[in-house]
Amino acid sequence: MPQCKYGDETTRATAKDRTIRRHNKKQCICYDVHQPSSRQDDAKPATPIVEGVVATSGSDANTDTYTISSDRAWGYNDFCEFIRSKGQDPDKVSFRWGSTSTPSGLFFNKINDVKPLPEAVTEASFTAENLPGLYAAAEASTPKPKHSSNKRATVIVWADPQIGKTGRRGGTKELIERSTAIRDRLDQHLAGKDLQRILFADAGDGIEGFESGGNPMFTNDLSLAQQLDTYGTEMFKFINLAHYHAPVTVAGIPSNHAAWRCGKQNLGRPADDLGLLMHTQVEYRTADRGMDVQWVRPATYDESVAVDLIGTRIGLVHGNQFGPGQAVAWWEKQTFGAQASATADVLVHGHYHTFSANVAGRNPHTDRQRWCLGAPTLDNGSDWFRTVAGRDSDPGLLVFDVTDEGFDLASLTIISA
Ligand SMILES: [Zn+2]
Ligand SMILES: [Zn+2]
Incomplete structure (x- = not known):
């Protein structure tokens, strides 16, 4: 059956369209059906119709x-x-x-x-019902740590767990087992250090997501909501452990796997990243448990952040902003753009799933040698990266200290399961 080109009330025709339809015999196949009000031969009194869909x-x-x-x-x-x-x-x-x-x-x-x-999604929408893991973990928060004036602080770099993905190292079960073993070793590593502060640097790709190519329906073992809850839970557990040893600063940045995106297309602003959304959720939990935790994230349109850690500036960026091996070149350009990491003494990034360390000139403000550190991965294996770069280092957690002298190279270690 032919359709009226102006539609009808059920097909969202605008009031203007319907008025044209009712007045133009040539353009409207349903001219006679709709009995337009202005027809001179209309027997009924005029019945003007005023309507609009709000x-x-x-x-x-x-x-x-x-x-x-x-x-x-x-x-x-x-x-x-x-x-x-x-x-x-x-x-x-x-x-x-x-x-x-x-x-x-x-x-x-x-x-x-x-x-x-x-209702728009608001913070109130995230309840124990839809973030059960995070809420349960937050019940076991550690007491406020003692304050120390010792000139030493530790940086923990948590990079690329890509929670929800299955790979050659297994799935979520294996990732949680590995994570738990790493936390036990981290606990031993931090014990007796007498730290003034700990920086927990989340280098991004906390979740695998569903928009990163391939067919994640077959290679993911968690839904997006489950990935976010597990990511928040794991993040809380690391922060909670660190908080047992010293006051904690948490830094987060947007990343490609956690971005709000449709295929290759990023939607929204850098700050609309789902990983950063979970930082907000975990921040609520550390706040309502009365924990000594500070949270740092980039400005709305920035993708990197810098944190002052007892006098040494630690810059953090995910790494998808530059090609393999191009971190230092990218960092140099940040100086001219005066971005957050421009004044950093140490730049930390993830994304490349393999440990790397480079010296990167000298900081004119502090006269200290600058360091650029790529973090090993915590994920279940990246076939993508093995294909692109040919290597994928053992999973592990990059940990290092800064003192009042700056970056302490001797303290650098990778904690693996
Ligand atoms: Zn990654
Ligand atoms: Zn990435």
Whole structure:
């Protein structure tokens, strides 16, 4: 059956489209069907139709519909006023409205399907029900650590766990076992160090996500929501352990696997990263448990961050911003752009799933040699990286100290399971 090119009320035709349809015989196949009000041979009195769709959100039952008679046709503002009189905020509901005249000169003002707009995702939406792992982990928070004035601080670089992915090292079960073993060794490593502070640097790709190419439906063993909960839980457990030893600063940055994206296309701003969303969720937990934890993340449109750690600046960036082996070249350019990492003494990155260390000139502000450190991975194996670069180092956690003399090379170690 041919369709009217202007659609009908059910196909979201605009009021203007419908008016054209009703007045133009040549353009409208349903001209005769719809009985336009302006036709001279119309036997009925004129029945001008004033209508407009403000918003629609499906056609659920349990929605409010009203017809109000009046001596005039209502406009949009009248309907908003009416909604207010019913105790609802017109900005927070969707509704359809229209007016029809009657032969007696009265108008029927109709408002249909008044219903609340879908709630935006807010922090309140993240409850124990949808982040069960994180909430359970937060119950076992460590007590506030003692403060020390010892001139030593430790940096823990947590990079690329890509939670949810299965690879040659296994799936989520193996990742959690490995993570737990690494935390035990980290605990021993930190014991007796008398640290002034610990920086937990999350170098990104905390989750595998579903938009990174290949077919993640077959290579992931967790849904996106499960990945986020497990990521938050693992992050909390590392921070919680560190907090047993010293006050903690947590730094996070956006990354390619955790970005809000559709295929290769990033959506939103760098700050809309799902990993950073989980940083906010874990921050709520460390705050409501009264823990001594500070949180640092980049400015909304920045992708790197720098943290002052007892006088040494640690820069953090994921690594997808530069090609393999190009970290130092990228860092040099940051200096001219005056980005967060421009003044760093040590730049730390992930993304390349393999440990690397390079000297990178001298910091004119401190006259100290600068270091650029690539972190090994914590994931289940990256066939992508093995294919591209031919190597994929053993999984491990990069840990090093800074003292009042700056980066302490002798302290650098990789803790593996
Ligand atoms: Zn990665
Ligand atoms: Zn990456």
